[in-house]
Amino acid sequence: MRFLTAGESHGPQLTVIIEGMPANLFLTAEEITTELLKRQGGYGRGRRMQIEKDTVEIMSGVRNGYTLGSPVTLVVKNDDHKHWLNIMGVSPIAESAQEQMKRVITKPRPGHADLVGGMKYDHRDLRNVLERSSARETAARVAVGAVSKILLQQLDIHVMSRVKEIGGIRDESNYTPEEIAAGNDLNDVRCLNETVAAQMRERIDDAKKAGDSIGGEVEVCVVNCPPGLGSYVHYDRKLDGRIAQSVVSINAFKGVSFGEGFKMASMPGSSVQDPIAYNETTGFYRLSNHLGGFEGGMTNGMPIIVNAVMKPIPTLYKPLPSVDIISKESYQASIERSDSCAVPAASIVCEHAVAFEIARAVLEEFQSNHMDQLKTQVERYREELRHF
Numbered sequence: 171m172r173f174l175t176a177g178e179s180h181g182p183q184l185t186v187i188i189e190g191m192p193a194n195l196f197l198t199a200e201e202i203t204t205e206l207l208k209r210q211g212g213y214g215r216g217r218r219m220q221i222e223k224d225t226v227e228i229m230s231g232v233r234n235g236y237t238l239g240s241p242v243t244l245v246v247k248n249d250d251h252k253h254w255l256n257i258m259g260v261s262p263i264a265e266s267a268q269e270q271m272k273r274v275i276t277k278p279r280p281g282h283a284d285l286v287g288g289m290k291y292d293h294r295d296l297r298n299v300l301e302r303s304s305a306r307e308t309a310a311r312v313a314v315g316a317v318s319k320i321l322l323q324q325l326d327i328h329v330m331s332r333v334k335e336i337g338g339i340r341d342e343s344n345y346t347p348e349e350i351a352a353g354n355d356l357n358d359v360r361c362l363n364e365t366v367a368a369q370m371r372e373r374i375d376d377a378k379k380a381g382d383s384i385g386g387e388v389e390v391c392v393v394n395c396p397p398g399l400g401s402y403v404h405y406d407r408k409l410d411g412r413i414a415q416s417v418v419s420i421n422a423f424k425g426v427s428f429g430e431g432f433k434m435a436s437m438p439g440s441s442v443q444d445p446i447a448y449n450e451t452t453g454f455y456r457l458s459n460h461l462g463g464f465e466g467g468m469t470n471g472m473p474i475i476v477n478a479v480m481k482p483i484p485t486l487y488k489p490l491p492s493v494d495i496i497s498k499e500s501y502q503a504s505i506e507r508s509d510s511c512a513v514p515a516a517s518i519v520c521e522h523a524v525a526f527e528i529a530r531a532v533l534e535e536f537q538s539n540h541m542d543q544l545k546t547q548v549e550r551y552r553e554e555l556r557h558f
């Protein structure tokens with residue numbers, strides 16, 4: 171399974187083509203839209219999210235609710251696009267948006283793609299860079315991940331996420347995957363502990379008031395993956411490696427780790443490796459999950475735990491020094507309409523990026539033209555492993 175996305179942040183739409191989906195998967199636009207709406211939410215987002223109401227349209231690859239085995243095309247319209255067009259009587263939001271869109275951007279924002287993108291593609295209006303470098307593209311990636319999650323659910327594999335830290339406020343609780351799943355839709359910082367959530371909101375408000383931004387850490391958890399997805403035989407088949415690439419390719423993500431992650435640097439081996447046990451009904455299993463579900467680039471049957479760090483948003487309402495690319499004079503960077511914290515939204519993006527990589531690995535392992543074939547193969551493999 172592979173996908174391509176296309177579309178600019180304020181262009182008419184985002185388009186995704188997913189190739190390699192098996193036939194006969196029941197797929198509705200509503201289910202995908204539910205995931206998109208989760209990404210739009212989250213405390214700390216800016217005005218753009220009040221303009222958009224992301225909904226998906228299925229344009230190909232599905233008939234009578236079921237996939238055909240042909241490429242699936244999904245479209246998410248950008249409602250903000252209409253503010254680009256110099257027409258119609260506009261609302262106050264639209265007027266200010268229109269002004270913003272017409273302005274040529276020449277003062278690059280440190281931390282965004284503006285300067286290097288301009289240098290590389292010879293753009294003298296940096297809006298030409300930010301249109302595609304914007305995290306608007308992550309809506310398309312969530313749409314792909316939503317389809318992946320629907321496929322994985324059919325195999326009883328579940329992917330979920332939560333926020334662990336925002337700007338130094340940390341939720342130290344060790345939740346079970348089930349607790350994370352139950353809390354999945356609940357609060358607007360995507361943290362299960364309400365006391366900590368209140369502190370996180372306050373931290374975001376403080377950053378916003380100070381004209382600053384903050385980042386944080388998210389956790390993605392995948393349960394009930396069969397052991398043996400991915401492979402140790404070649405670098406680009408290692409599934410933990412693929413997940414790391416996919417996660418760090420999300421806008422503003424700067425780090426990824428599995429299980430105990432960077433803490434392992436100071437832990438003895440006896441506290442890091444997960445002891446092996448066996449029981450006749452379930453086969454081999456582990457007594458702990460410090461490694462977060464991976465050994466040798468393969469799933470080991472324990473829950474996959476991915477931790478990922480998002481840097482603070484680059485656009486600052488109290489901007490940092492920059493240099494105008496035309497006049498070469500020193501200025502403050504441009505102020506674009508912006509989120510002050512997008513960690514809760516980004517946890518959803520991360521969840522869906524991981525879901526895609528797991529679904530891709532499943533389909534590589536159990537090549538199938540249709541869902542019944544896939545389910546039968548996965549079940550047979552699980553049964554074989556129980557008797558290994």
Ligand SMILES: Cc1cc2nc3c(=O)[nH]c(=O)nc-3n(C[C@H](O)[C@H](O)[C@H](O)COP(=O)(O)O)c2cc1C
Nearest residue numbers: 282283303305421422483484485508509512515516
């Ligand atoms: C969900 C989400 C929303 C984001 N919103 C903004 C934003 O409003 N303003 C901004 O400057 N950056 C935002 N970013 C981050 C930038 O897109 C990102 O920092 C930029 O593309 C440069 O890429 P890099 O940080 O990976 O180097 C957001 C990222 C995500 C994942």
Ligand SMILES: C=C(O[C@@H]1CC(C(=O)O)=C[C@@H](OP(=O)(O)O)[C@H]1O)C(=O)O
Nearest residue numbers: 218219303304305306309506507508509
């Ligand atoms: C549009 C989205 O996020 C955008 C990501 C983003 C950036 O620079 O990455 C900048 C902002 O865009 P705008 O300049 O239009 O306000 C965010 O709103 C989205 O998540 O759907």
